[in-house]
Amino acid sequence: MGGVSEQAVGDSERATQLTLKIWHPNCWTLETTAAVDAGLIAHSVHEIDDMVNARVTAYADEHDHIDALVTEIAESELTERVERVHNYFNPNLGTEAAGNVTEELLVRYEPANSIHDAFLSRGFIPDEEIRISDGYEYWTVIVTASRQTIQDRLDEVRRKMDAEITVQGMKSPATESAVSKTRDRLSERQREIFELARRRGYYSWPRETSATELAEELDITKPTLLEHLRKAEAKLLDPEF
Template identity: 50%
Template structure:
């Protein structure tokens, strides 16, 4: 789960940004997103009483009913101590476009030992953006100082062993400097926008020359050409971020 946001204003020299898919046991966010149709963005965590922590989360989904179902599941979870709704919206507070068709803000109190945040942070993995939790999986974007791949592999293995975690590295990006404006923009997409964008990438829609026509892609997605273009337009507006150069290596 998210512990802190990226350190504001600081610019770091050469390093590596990893995109991680994580599952680990005894985590309320993984359990409720696996059971309910809505998803979560984890922003920041604050110390609470009795050794607990309170996390700030955005719940997002296709409908308010989906969000209600997730909130009920969170409140009923054996792994949470309290769930409080906030009268704020993600788009207003964070200056971005709200993910999904409906959103709600939560403060949730829980036991910090049931999270993986400290295990990552103590090994030099700095959270770069809100953690996206979807369908029982956490999606992290983390920065680590310039170390060789063997060292990265060793650190990840330590996290896996300490929390009995499944961790998959899905993307490695290298860059000379990393600012505080980098976000995990994929987390801002609705489920449908993400599906259509990934389908377009899979079929070479953004290749040169283009691997599939707009009409063919719309037929593949079983939607109209107009609807396809609208989904792609919205996804592209949220994803546009030229700062990261993707590397092809993996751990």
């Protein structure tokens, strides 16, 4: 599992942004997105009458994948109810960039297995909406603490929730770059596919993988993969795209 790099005990406190990849057991978002080719974006989570009510966007390449995800959520033993929501309740969520097909959902479930409180109670403040895909949650959080304290708090969450937490990125305001800002403009699906292509060596020379192999790994067609990569590359190369 990834972690924050070691620092001296006297490391000073400062605001730090962390990008985290998270798995933990008994979580409906992880189990359902692992079962189907669709993802979720969590916009808001509120506890009402001892139950959690979450507003999420489901996104996928095809309508059938959204339907399959909704079915998985409805049939999960970890949820009480899922409701499809019409976009007119809040047309400003900006979810049109999430994927080729999106749908807003309200999901009601018990809070016992949620990892939110474990993070929030330790000073990790979400800086972006939480993304869930392929059985993992992706959090971007801000925390004001020394690096050693951050490491200790992450270890506490790991123990409390039996969680796997990988630190994929860490930066202070001084390290903010134009590249990271531009990458944030990618849709969820574009970012997932572009990052996978980058990790697999698609952009290396010579290439370490092919478009066909990436498409097979993602269980999508090669033309669909190339279209996602083309759009992602255009946005990364041209900030005005």
